[in-house]
Amino acid sequence: MAKIKPADLDRIKAAHQDDGKDWIKVGMSTCGIAAGADKVYEAFVEEIKKRNLDIQIKKCGCQGMCYSEPSVEVRVKGMPDVIYGKVDKEGVMKILDKHVCGNALVKDAIYELRTKR
Amino acid sequence: MGQTIVFIKDTGLEGDRTKDFYAAFLNLLRENSLEEKAQVVRVADIGIYNQGLVVKFPEKDVTYVKVGEEDLKEVVAKTVKEGKVIDRLLFKEEPKQLRIVLRNCGEIDPENIDEYIAKDGYRALAKVLKDYKPADVIEELKKSGLRGRGGAGFPTWLKWKLTHETQDTQKYMICNADEGDPGAYMDRGVLEGDPHSVLEGLIIAGYTIGASQGYFYVRAEYPLAVERVEKALKQAYDYGFLGKNILGSNFSFDIDIRLGAGAFVCGEETALIASIEGRRGTPRPRPPYPSVKGLWDKPTAINNVETLANIAPIILKGGDWYSSIGTEKSKGTKVFALTGKVKNSGLVEVPMGITLREIVFDIGGGMLSDKGIKAIQTGGPSGGVIPKEYLDTPVDYENLQKLGSIMGSGGMIVMDEDDCMVDIAKFYLGFCVDESCGKCVPCRIGGYQMLSVLNKITESQGQIEDLDKLKRIALAMQKASLCALGQTAANPVISTIRYFEEEYRDHIVNKKCRSHKCKHLLNYNVIQDRCKRCRVCVINCPVNAISGDKEKGFFVDPKTCVRCGKCFEVCKFNAIAKE
Numbered sequence: 001m002a003k004i005k006p007a008d009l010d011r012i013k014a015a016h017q018d019d020g021k022d023w024i025k026v027g028m029s030t031c032g033i034a035a036g037a038d039k040v041y042e043a044f045v046e047e048i049k050k051r052n053l054d055i056q057i058k059k060c061g062c063q064g065m066c067y068s069e070p071s072v073e074v075r076v077k078g079m080p081d082v083i084y085g086k087v088d089k090e091g092v093m094k095i096l097d098k099h100v101c102g103n104a105l106v107k108d109a110i111y112e113l114r115t116k117r
Numbered sequence: 118m119g120q121t122i123v124f125i126k127d128t129g130l131e132g133d134r135t136k137d138f139y140a141a142f143l144n145l146l147r148e149n150s151l152e153e154k155a156q157v158v159r160v161a162d163i164g165i166y167n168q169g170l171v172v173k174f175p176e177k178d179v180t181y182v183k184v185g186e187e188d189l190k191e192v193v194a195k196t197v198k199e200g201k202v203i204d205r206l207l208f209k210e211e212p213k214q215l216r217i218v219l220r221n222c223g224e225i226d227p228e229n230i231d232e233y234i235a236k237d238g239y240r241a242l243a244k245v246l247k248d249y250k251p252a253d254v255i256e257e258l259k260k261s262g263l264r265g266r267g268g269a270g271f272p273t274w275l276k277w278k279l280t281h282e283t284q285d286t287q288k289y290m291i292c293n294a295d296e297g298d299p300g301a302y303m304d305r306g307v308l309e310g311d312p313h314s315v316l317e318g319l320i321i322a323g324y325t326i327g328a329s330q331g332y333f334y335v336r337a338e339y340p341l342a343v344e345r346v347e348k349a350l351k352q353a354y355d356y357g358f359l360g361k362n363i364l365g366s367n368f369s370f371d372i373d374i375r376l377g378a379g380a381f382v383c384g385e386e387t388a389l390i391a392s393i394e395g396r397r398g399t400p401r402p403r404p405p406y407p408s409v410k411g412l413w414d415k416p417t418a419i420n421n422v423e424t425l426a427n428i429a430p431i432i433l434k435g436g437d438w439y440s441s442i443g444t445e446k447s448k449g450t451k452v453f454a455l456t457g458k459v460k461n462s463g464l465v466e467v468p469m470g471i472t473l474r475e476i477v478f479d480i481g482g483g484m485l486s487d488k489g490i491k492a493i494q495t496g497g498p499s500g501g502v503i504p505k506e507y508l509d510t511p512v513d514y515e516n517l518q519k520l521g522s523i524m525g526s527g528g529m530i531v532m533d534e535d536d537c538m539v540d541i542a543k544f545y546l547g548f549c550v551d552e553s554c555g556k557c558v559p560c561r562i563g564g565y566q567m568l569s570v571l572n573k574i575t576e577s578q579g580q581i582e583d584l585d586k587l588k589r590i591a592l593a594m595q596k597a598s599l600c601a602l603g604q605t606a607a608n609p610v611i612s613t614i615r616y617f618e619e620e621y622r623d624h625i626v627n628k629k630c631r632s633h634k635c636k637h638l639l640n641y642n643v644i645q646d647r648c649k650r651c652r653v654c655v656i657n658c659p660v661n662a663i664s665g666d667k668e669k670g671f672f673v674d675p676k677t678c679v680r681c682g683k684c685f686e687v688c689k690f691n692a693i694a695k696e
Contacts, residue, residue, distance in 0.1 A: 006247065030309060
């Protein structure tokens with residue numbers, strides 16, 4: 001890969017700006033993986049492929065909410081961004097059925113994180 | 118569509134009534150024929166605690182707290198129906214957490230450098246290489262007031278200045294990621310969640326002190342962190358953030374990874390240097406400090422992961438911005454690994470000066486059990502316990518030290534009435550005895566002797582003179598040990614004696630452990646009134662210590678009993694007393 005110049009930072013930043021697409025992020029640090037995040041991630045990939053959904057699936061680090069791992073953040077247009085905690089395979093189905101396809105948030109599974117960045 | 122989303126959660130301490138409120142809310146919506154207009158969602162955790170019923174409108178960013186059943190009607194009539202905000206119920210408190218080090222953790226893909234760049238990553242490096250001389254970076258850091266986050270709190274600018282000023286053709290920059298305190302994992306969180314932020318800080322540090330070679334010293338017990346740092350290094354080389362003439366400047370810098378082989382003492386800087394050099398990881402006397410004579414006898418600066426992750430934001434936003442956060446002598450934020458008997462264990466990043474109570478109850482969500490909080494342990498095996506009377510102390514380096522503990526690297530373990538302070542002291546001291554490298558006598562022998570005394574006390578053989586003996590050995594260790602491991606190993610013992618001497622005396626004089634932790638001081642007995650003579654304890658006792666018959670009742674023979682607690686566990690009628 002070509003070495004980048006300072007000006008390229010702007011170009012890369014612009015290319016990675018939020019494009020308004022829907023996504024699902026799975027926390028994949030040690031704490032998440034220990035609680036089963038890798039299986040949750042696989043389940044999402046498999047189901048999204050099976051249902052042919054137009055949603056990106058991404059990995060990220062630990063939000064710091066180790067008590068609610070595996071945690072999954074979901075962005076769907078028209079809905080607030082939410083973090084679901086203690087997600088298992090059943091939770092994956094619920095998130096896809098309700099939140100992603102049904103415009104309804106899943107009950108008793110949202111964990112709010114109050115923080116400034 | 119066009120539904121208003123409503124989050125609802127009961128945060129009261131007297132049982133969770135979220136479901137009742139949820140039903141009431143739905144009823145109200147139905148009565149007002151608004152069920153199409155709002156989507157009510159029960160949430161598992163709303164991030165607010167002990168504030169009664171919380172109702173939140175996430176799209177409007179409106180949060181109501183202490184909502185009574187009567188208030189619900191108003192919420193439906195005004196906020197749901199007309200979109201008006203009810204001032205009286207508003208929750209105006211700012212979030213307690215402020216994320217600088219963890220700014221990207223959980224936000225970006227740690228294995229994709231582009232996502233880091235999209236969050237203004239490597240912009241600080243570009244700025245430094247273009248506009249800053251090393252002295253300018255040091256000046257900015259001095260303004261920021263950043264102090265080392267590894268534990269001791271040495272001013273970062275001074276460390277860099279000393280290394281920068283030492284004249285030599287070769288200098289080294291090291292990132293200390295040998296995090297080993299029991300219950301602490303802040304650095305792992307950062308390395309796994311945002312490795313580039315540490316890498317950028319390390320490169321800027323290398324530029325400032327005039328190093329051409331850097332090392333990541335990561336403990337081998339963190340395989341995922343190692344993997345992500347390796348990937349980050351490779352990507353940084355590909356993009357030209359590492360290697361020759363970084364970003365077109367004259368500055369060239371290389372970084373290698375070195376893995377720690379599992380010795381706690383290698384977190385100590387001189388032992389760490391020995392370990393990188395391929396020698397046995399043991400400390401050496403200082404001075405000379407590493408800034409003068411470090412790795413391969415060359416000037417070396419060593420900074421902790423969290424310290425380095427702070428560098429880029431300081432460069433981008435300025436030292437004045439950073440120093441506006443925190444207390445007079447401790448600036449910025451600190452990441453803590455909040456664990457133990459607290460509801461929300463995890464990583465929290467808070468501005469310095471926040472109180473322990475806020476961390477445990479407002480962020481941590483309070484205690485896990487209905488047992489009250491007894492103490493908080495900070496600083497790992499080099500720290501101490503802070504009893505509940507001091508929960509309102511603002512957290513900073515000086516305050517924690519005054520209380521006989523230390524900030525340390527950021528472990529924070531919450532303890533309740535079930536935790537025996539003698540047992541805690543024994544655990545931490547045992548850890549240090551295990552990890553002592555054995556090079557200096559005070560640490561090697563002093564630690565072992567103190568541990569023997571503690572063992573004696575918990576095994577009902579303690580004498581009242583033992584307390585003085587512990588203090589005497591502790592003093593010798595503090596004064597004469599070679600490195601911080603030995604100097605601080607006695608801290609947990611000293612601080613528990615300072616605040617919980619009563620408990621030690623109970624162990625020694627009354628042969629009692631009030632937390633029922635020290636099994637040699639426990640006695641199991643059958644409570645005859647409750648006993649249904651079912652014989653389950655008799656059958657389950659591994660040493661046949663329970664005898665008797667259905668008429669006379671059953672009895673535990675204290676001489677045979679090994680205090681395994683099996684009878685206590687299996688009795689369905691709570692008829693076994695543990696005291």
